[in-house]
Amino acid sequence: MADYHISEDEDLQKLKDWWKANGLSVVSGVVLGIILVAGNNWWREHVRTQTEQASALWEVMLTRNADGDASETLRAGEELLAGYDGTPYAAQAALLLAKLAYEAGQKDQSKARLRWVLKNADDSGIAHAARLRLARLLQDEGQAEAALELLDDVKPGGFRSAYAELRGDLWQARGDAGKARAAYREALETLPVGSNYGAVIQMKLDDLGEDTTNS
Amino acid sequence: MLSSIKEKAQGWIAWLIVIFISIPFALWGINSYFEAQSSVVVAEVNGAEIDNDSFQAELSRIRQLFSQQNRGAATDELDTPEFRRSVLNRMIDAQLLAQAAVEDGFRISDSQLNEFIRGYAGFQQNGKFSPALYDAFVRNRGFRDPAALEEEFRSENQMQQLMNGFTETVFITGADQARLLSLQAQQREFDWIVLDPQVFQAGLSLSEEEIRAWYDEHADDYRRPERVRVAYLRLSAAEVAKRADFNPSEEELKAAYEASKDRFVIEQRRARHILLAVPPGASEERRTAALDQARDLVRQLREGADFAKLAAEYSADPGSKRQGGDLGFLRRGASEPEFDAALFALDKDAISDPVATRFGIHIIRLDDISEENRSFAEVREELEKSTRARKAEATFFADSQRFEELVYDQPDSLRAAAETLGLKVQESDWIGRQGGTGIAATPEVVEAAFSDDVVKNGNNSATIEIAPDDLVALRLIAHEPAELRPLEDVRDRIETELRTRKARELAVAEGERLLGELRAGKTLAELASARGLTPKSPGLVDRRHAGTDFRVLAAAFRAPRPAADRPAYAGVNLGEDGYGLLALRRVQEGDPAAGDPQLRKAASDLLGRQRGYGQFLDYRADLRAKADLSIHEDQL
Numbered sequence: 118m119a120d121y122h123i124s125e126d127e128d129l130q131k132l133k134d135w136w137k138a139n140g141l142s143v144v145s146g147v148v149l150g151i152i153l154v155a156g157n158n159w160w161r162e163h164v165r166t167q168t169e170q171a172s173a174l175w176e177v178m179l180t181r182n183a184d185g186d187a188s189e190t191l192r193a194g195e196e197l198l199a200g201y202d203g204t205p206y207a208a209q210a211a212l213l214l215a216k217l218a219y220e221a222g223q224k225d226q227s228k229a230r231l232r233w234v235l236k237n238a239d240d241s242g243i244a245h246a247a248r249l250r251l252a253r254l255l256q257d258e259g260q261a262e263a264a265l266e267l268l269d270d271v272k273p274g275g276f277r278s279a280y281a282e283l284r285g286d287l288w289q290a291r292g293d294a295g296k297a298r299a300a301y302r303e304a305l306e307t308l309p310v311g312s313n314y315g316a317v318i319q320m321k322l323d324d325l326g327e328d329t330t331n332s
Numbered sequence: 333m334l335s336s337i338k339e340k341a342q343g344w345i346a347w348l349i350v351i352f353i354s355i356p357f358a359l360w361g362i363n364s365y366f367e368a369q370s371s372v373v374v375a376e377v378n379g380a381e382i383d384n385d386s387f388q389a390e391l392s393r394i395r396q397l398f399s400q401q402n403r404g405a406a407t408d409e410l411d412t413p414e415f416r417r418s419v420l421n422r423m424i425d426a427q428l429l430a431q432a433a434v435e436d437g438f439r440i441s442d443s444q445l446n447e448f449i450r451g452y453a454g455f456q457q458n459g460k461f462s463p464a465l466y467d468a469f470v471r472n473r474g475f476r477d478p479a480a481l482e483e484e485f486r487s488e489n490q491m492q493q494l495m496n497g498f499t500e501t502v503f504i505t506g507a508d509q510a511r512l513l514s515l516q517a518q519q520r521e522f523d524w525i526v527l528d529p530q531v532f533q534a535g536l537s538l539s540e541e542e543i544r545a546w547y548d549e550h551a552d553d554y555r556r557p558e559r560v561r562v563a564y565l566r567l568s569a570a571e572v573a574k575r576a577d578f579n580p581s582e583e584e585l586k587a588a589y590e591a592s593k594d595r596f597v598i599e600q601r602r603a604r605h606i607l608l609a610v611p612p613g614a615s616e617e618r619r620t621a622a623l624d625q626a627r628d629l630v631r632q633l634r635e636g637a638d639f640a641k642l643a644a645e646y647s648a649d650p651g652s653k654r655q656g657g658d659l660g661f662l663r664r665g666a667s668e669p670e671f672d673a674a675l676f677a678l679d680k681d682a683i684s685d686p687v688a689t690r691f692g693i694h695i696i697r698l699d700d701i702s703e704e705n706r707s708f709a710e711v712r713e714e715l716e717k718s719t720r721a722r723k724a725e726a727t728f729f730a731d732s733q734r735f736e737e738l739v740y741d742q743p744d745s746l747r748a749a750a751e752t753l754g755l756k757v758q759e760s761d762w763i764g765r766q767g768g769t770g771i772a773a774t775p776e777v778v779e780a781a782f783s784d785d786v787v788k789n790g791n792n793s794a795t796i797e798i799a800p801d802d803l804v805a806l807r808l809i810a811h812e813p814a815e816l817r818p819l820e821d822v823r824d825r826i827e828t829e830l831r832t833r834k835a836r837e838l839a840v841a842e843g844e845r846l847l848g849e850l851r852a853g854k855t856l857a858e859l860a861s862a863r864g865l866t867p868k869s870p871g872l873v874d875r876r877h878a879g880t881d882f883r884v885l886a887a888a889f890r891a892p893r894p895a896a897d898r899p900a901y902a903g904v905n906l907g908e909d910g911y912g913l914l915a916l917r918r919v920q921e922g923d924p925a926a927g928d929p930q931l932r933k934a935a936s937d938l939l940g941r942q943r944g945y946g947q948f949l950d951y952r953a954d955l956r957a958k959a960d961l962s963i964h965e966d967q968l
Contacts, residue, residue: 168437213500245947276950309949
């Protein structure tokens with residue numbers, strides 16, 4: 118019985134000593150931990166709210182665009198770009214605004230939007246789409262050279278067929294049937310599964326005439 | 333004193349421990365401790381597993397969909413490895429997109445989700461959201477609870493947003509559109525001839541060596557497949573019923589009549605009604621008003637109001653209203669189905685609730701019931717038929733048991749069963765493994781005929797039910813294994829085959845030679861007339877022109893552009909049809925600004941949709957190329 122009391126008192130004393138030495142760091146560790154967790158939660162909540170607001174604005178853009186209401190689409194798009202450029206919706210909104218600008222005859226504005234996407238898009242897929250559209254716009258303005266330059270050194274990934282078709286169009290416009298033919302063939306060979314776009318490329322390839330230089 | 337310190341110590345030590353333990357829960361949630369490990373994994377997509385349960389569920393969902401769309405067609409053809417692989421591929425693509433949407437930070441909010449679910453067509457009933465349909469959907473699609481389905485919908489909508497980023501933002505430039513429209517509207521003018529292989533058959537000689545070489549190389553193609561002939565017994569209820577000895581005697585029929593007299597009774601019911609007319613297509617208000625009025629009349633009648641008086645006043649049935657609503661005696665089935673059902677459910681002298689038919693709303697009163705027995709003479713034929721059928725059925729049942737026993741107990745012959753049951757042993761034609769006509773049309777029969785027990789052991793087969801109440805048992809007469817046929821048996825077929833092939837080769841070789849001559853300066857008209865052919869000239873035609881062989885048309889649109897003074901020539905191998913030669917004289921570029929503006933807009937929109945969706949597919953392919961993907965082929 119006595120032993121028990123002594124050992125308990127000793128234990129208690131040891132614990133008190135330990136607490137004197139380490140208590141502060143334990144408490145500050147726990148407090149720091151709580152602050153980190155709370156801060157992390159707050160930050161995630163903040164990002165979520167931001168994203169959800171951007172998501173709602175994107176849906177507004179789609180609806181207005183489908184209704185053919187360009188000015189309202191533009192308004193929602195600019196609000197999205199101004200307030201939520203950290204969300205994935207910003208790049209998509211800029212692509213849609215580039216389309217509206219082109220359709221309204223504002224080619225420079227359209228190019229600026231596409232360049233913004235190229236610079237800011239986190240997702241490489243969206244950047245590919247922007248680059249392809251920008252190059253087509255340059256082609257439309259008669260700047261085939263600049264368009265081809267834009268395609269230099271690009272890692273096409275899954276977009277290989279689209280890039281090849283575009284290069285084919287650019288070479289064809291410049292009158293180089295051989296290079297255009299090779300590009301269209303590549304586009305046909307690398308068409309993604311499930312695509313029904315092959316007929317268009319085939320038509321472009323056929324129009325160059327059979328390659329009679331080899332046979 | 334001491335104990336209070338001890339309590340305090342325990343108090344804050346305990347709290348420390350609790351805090352430390354709760355940190356991981358705060359960070360990762362409590363769920364991860366309870367989630368069960370899942371079944372076999374068929375694929376891993378960037379670390380996320382697709383387990384066999386969800387794969388099987390998806391397979392059966394698609395089979396069901398297929399079956400619904402094809403009016404219950406069998407889904408056996410969907411059980412191929414290719415099908416399973418394609419379903420898995422779609423699941424992988426969906427998983428990749430879902431992951432990409434989350435990783436990029438796409439987010440559907442709770443209120444967007446709510447709006448989506450409330451607007452979802454599958455959950456609408458009478459234009460309103462139906463919680464019952466929603467719950468049923470959750471159960472039928474195998475979701476744990478509504479929350480799981482909601483997360484699925486959220487994920488799908490996030491993917492949709494990602495996809496819309498490509499498909500809804502695409503635009504087609506003027507240059508691009510002009511090129512496409514110009515190509516689509518392009519027209520070409522050309523002449524063409526075909527070198528028919530038939531012409532080359534004449535004077536074609538085949539050497540003995542050629543025939544023999546072909547035979548040696550392709551003997552398998554001429555192999556006669558394995559086949560059997562069988563002897564069989566067939567016992568069917570239809571045949572049994574034809575036997576004469578089931579004719580019942582007059583006494584039997586009379587006895588049967590007496591025993592089942594109450595079956596041959598005609599019940600008729602005498603009804604009155606009041607009709608409140610509601611024409612088809614009447615408004616809902618009008619229908620409701622009529623119904624309210626009908627309810628009021630029912631109440632009055634049940635309280636004792638005079639039916640005849642109310643009928644005269646309110647009924648819209650001109651034939652009966654003057655007769656107090658009386659319709660006379662009606663047999664079952666003589667009136668509108670709803671009316672009929674109500675009338676034959678009424679007690680005598682009772683008033684029905686309002687009954688709606690296509691004429692309007694009826695109130696019915698049952699006045700009287702009459703039952704009339706049909707005479708023996710009237711039902712004699714019917715009785716005879718049913719008595720015969722009953723006897724035949726009993727006989728067939730007894731015979732079929734004997735049949736099965738005898739065929740099984742005496743496996744080395746069908747004779748015992750044939751003699752006992754008065755059946756004839758029949759013989760089949762040769763049957764191949766692919767089956768045939770007669771009893772060989774039933775796959776089970778073919779399977780039995782080729783079974784080891786029948787072919788090797790020479791036993792009777794088991795009894796096979798080829799149709800309900802139609803039994804067959806068989807034994808082998810002769811079996812021929814697959815065998816090569818001697819050359820002489822197949823010489824004709826080989827010669828025909830070789831002639832066709834050679835003629836085709838000659839046509840192609842001649843065509844290619846002529847193409848060379850054309851390119852060297854000869855004209856198509858010259859070459860054609862030397863062979864007694866006249867070139868066809870469809871004139872200036874576009875890509876959709878239908879009057880020309882489509883392969884020749886495609887070759888014409890694939891040919892290089894002609895020089896000013898000389899046509900461009902092209903040839904095309906037409907396979908069985910020989911070789912086509914064409915002279916392209918003129919290419920008329922399409923005018924992108926010509927034609928119906930709406931059609932031009934439609935063509936441009938179509939190009940836009942294809943481009944936009946194409947870029948989304950590119951994106952998906954890109955995800956796949958970058959993904960860390962493993963498919964467990966052995967689990968498929």
